[in-house]
Amino acid sequence: MIAVKESCQTFHPDSAQDYVPPALLAELQFSRLKAIVARAFDRVPLFRSRMSDRALTPESITSLSDIALLPFTTKSDLRDTYPFGLFASPMEEIVRLHASSGTTGKPIVVAYTQQDVDVWTSVMVRSFAACGLHHGDIIQNAYGYGLFTGGLGAHYGAEGLGATVIPISGGNTDRQIMVMKDFGVTAICCTPSYFLHMIERAAEMDIDIRDLPLRVGVFGAEPWTPSMRKRIETLSGIRAIDIYGLSEIIGPGVAIECPEQSGLHIFEDHFYPEIIDPETGAVLPEGEEGELVLTTLSKHAMPMIRYRTRDITALLPGRCPCGRSLRRMRRIGRRSDDMLIIRGVNVFPSQVEAALLDVEGTLPHYQIVLTRMHGLDQMEVLVEVTPETFSDRIGALEELSTKIADALEHVLGLRVQVRLVEPHTIQRSEGKAKRVIDRRLPS
Amino acid sequence: MKIQQLSIFSENKPGHLIAPCRLLAREGINMQAMSLADAQRFGILRIIVSDWQRARRLLEAEGFVVRVTEVVAVEVPDHPGGLSTVLDLFEGSTLNIEYMYAFPFVHDGKAALIFRFDYPDPAIDKLRAGGITVLDADALNNR
Numbered sequence: 351m352i353a354v355k356e357s358c359q360t361f362h363p364d365s366a367q368d369y370v371p372p373a374l375l376a377e378l379q380f381s382r383l384k385a386i387v388a389r390a391f392d393r394v395p396l397f398r399s400r401m402s403d404r405a406l407t408p409e410s411i412t413s414l415s416d417i418a419l420l421p422f423t424t425k426s427d428l429r430d431t432y433p434f435g436l437f438a439s440p441m442e443e444i445v446r447l448h449a450s451s452g453t454t455g456k457p458i459v460v461a462y463t464q465q466d467v468d469v470w471t472s473v474m475v476r477s478f479a480a481c482g483l484h485h486g487d488i489i490q491n492a493y494g495y496g497l498f499t500g501g502l503g504a505h506y507g508a509e510g511l512g513a514t515v516i517p518i519s520g521g522n523t524d525r526q527i528m529v530m531k532d533f534g535v536t537a538i539c540c541t542p543s544y545f546l547h548m549i550e551r552a553a554e555m556d557i558d559i560r561d562l563p564l565r566v567g568v569f570g571a572e573p574w575t576p577s578m579r580k581r582i583e584t585l586s587g588i589r590a591i592d593i594y595g596l597s598e599i600i601g602p603g604v605a606i607e608c609p610e611q612s613g614l615h616i617f618e619d620h621f622y623p624e625i626i627d628p629e630t631g632a633v634l635p636e637g638e639e640g641e642l643v644l645t646t647l648s649k650h651a652m653p654m655i656r657y658r659t660r661d662i663t664a665l666l667p668g669r670c671p672c673g674r675s676l677r678r679m680r681r682i683g684r685r686s687d688d689m690l691i692i693r694g695v696n697v698f699p700s701q702v703e704a705a706l707l708d709v710e711g712t713l714p715h716y717q718i719v720l721t722r723m724h725g726l727d728q729m730e731v732l733v734e735v736t737p738e739t740f741s742d743r744i745g746a747l748e749e750l751s752t753k754i755a756d757a758l759e760h761v762l763g764l765r766v767q768v769r770l771v772e773p774h775t776i777q778r779s780e781g782k783a784k785r786v787i788d789r790r791l792p793s
Numbered sequence: 794m795k796i797q798q799l800s801i802f803s804e805n806k807p808g809h810l811i812a813p814c815r816l817l818a819r820e821g822i823n824m825q826a827m828s829l830a831d832a833q834r835f836g837i838l839r840i841i842v843s844d845w846q847r848a849r850r851l852l853e854a855e856g857f858v859v860r861v862t863e864v865v866a867v868e869v870p871d872h873p874g875g876l877s878t879v880l881d882l883f884e885g886s887t888l889n890i891e892y893m894y895a896f897p898f899v900h901d902g903k904a905a906l907i908f909r910f911d912y913p914d915p916a917i918d919k920l921r922a923g924g925i926t927v928l929d930a931d932a933l934n935n936r
Contacts, residue, residue: 742800742862743891769834774856
């Protein structure tokens with residue numbers, strides 16, 4: 351039995367939206383859907399032309415289920431329209447820009463009007479409230495502050511909740527633990543792997559997190575497993591809550607677990623979920639596993655209509671014992687594409703290929719090896735030496751390896767290890783090399 | 794006058810050096826000189842062999858990455874200062890010695906050295922002008 355410090359339940363007014371009766375919620379979703387489709391149709395040329403190709407107008411949407419008529423939006427649409435092509439608001443109405451890495455070295459840019467920031471704050475307030483946090487809590491926000499949405503998203507939410515926020519950002523583990531102890535922190539936001547590292551480091555510093563006031567961890571920005579959760583909860587005595595979000599939709603605060611910890615409630619008054627067959631695009635019935643597709647029902651600056659998240663999950667049938675009417679999705683276990691998440695940064699093997707091609711002229715055999723050290727993801731790229739790149743001078747080979755690392759850093763925004771290896775050392779099956787070895791998660 | 798040197802890429806791991814050596818031994822190819830340069834995670838085996846074309850074919854057929862580089866072999870007296878007479882020639886010169894190593898045996902009181910210059914041809918001219926004996930492949934084989 352895991353000893354979990356119980357949280358005191360109080361009610362934040364924003365959380366009222368979590369309990370709206372399903373029929374009313376559907377009505378709200380339908381009216382918001384019509385408005386957002388009209389907005390995107392009027393203001394986003396790509397969406398308008400795709401609608402026209404299908405002979406659709408905003409008036410074609412006559413019920414909530416008509417959403418299935420609408421075209422999908424993909425990550426490559428954001429890339430192709432870089433930087434501002436999908437904006438539905440003029441820049442003078444946009445109060446914030448964030449960015450996340452794309453597939454070609456150019457980031458994906460997302461925008462917020464003041465109203466969007468307010469919605470984001472509100473869903474983060476509801477997220478924190480749903481996992482038992484409230485006015486008076488001291489929240490250590492160890493998500494990175496900057497272009498990444500995690501830091502500021504959690505920050506505004508914590509302030510909106512009326513909690514005390516410590517904007518410590520990521521890194522410097524010893525200082526994190528000192529602050530956690532000395533400031534009487536009651537909740538922490540970071541990636542689950544980083545928190546595991548904090549637990550280990552705290553033990554080395556003779557600090558047992560179970561003795562501290564800390565009682566909730568809001569963990570996200572990377573996939574994690576139920577066994578990791580169990581380890582975190584056992585070792586630290588806190589309740590480890592899974593939060594889900596993505597920059598393209600809003601950032602963190604798309605969905606969160608309640609204390610039942612059986613699925614993540616989607617804030618579907620703002621983010622309408624569908625599960626589709628990733629091959630055919632057909633909408634799947636409730637309970638079936640498929641790709642999560644989200645529509646932002648209220649986002650002004652950058653409406654996302656039927657955005658394909660590539661995350662594989664299922665919508666869980668039945669009402670949660672917590673009483674929320676918001677539907678739940680199963681925790682994300684895998685993706686339908688080959689995207690990797692490394693320290694919260696999106697990485698595609700195609701980016702690695704582009705960098706290698708850039709340096710070497712032709713694509714060598716390579717392999718991405720992911721491990722986790724001190725709770726931080728490590729990425730190593732093994733590159734087979736070719737007759738063209740090989741030199742009899744050590745300096746030339748070291749220069750090659752540095753050049754590859756520089757090119758990768760340029761594309762990924764992440765410093766990774768490069769190791770030159772002998773030809774034919776990377777295993778090939780049926781002529782194709784296995785591109786990614788992920789040793790981060792316990793199987 | 795230039796000598797063909799074979800370089801073979803090797804990961805800096807136990808047992809990785811032996812494979813090319815075994816192959817050459819099996820094929821009766823003699824390594825006249827060798828040097829191993831190592832960085833933190835990889836190494837380069839550089840060898841001078843009796844029949845470099847055949848050695849290269851055999852190595853490449855086994856999947857090794859081989860590079861052929863032209864190097865310069867010189868003979869110097871095997872006594873203190875033998876090497877510096879050569880190095881003195883290049884002091885203050887724009888010609889750069891990338892690396893060097895020595896043959897294992899002394900012959901007639903003379904040691905043979907391998908130099909890898911960035912520009913071998915002007916280097917050979919300079920060596921000769923300085924009175925240094927530059928060895929060709931035949932001379933090496935007869936040592």
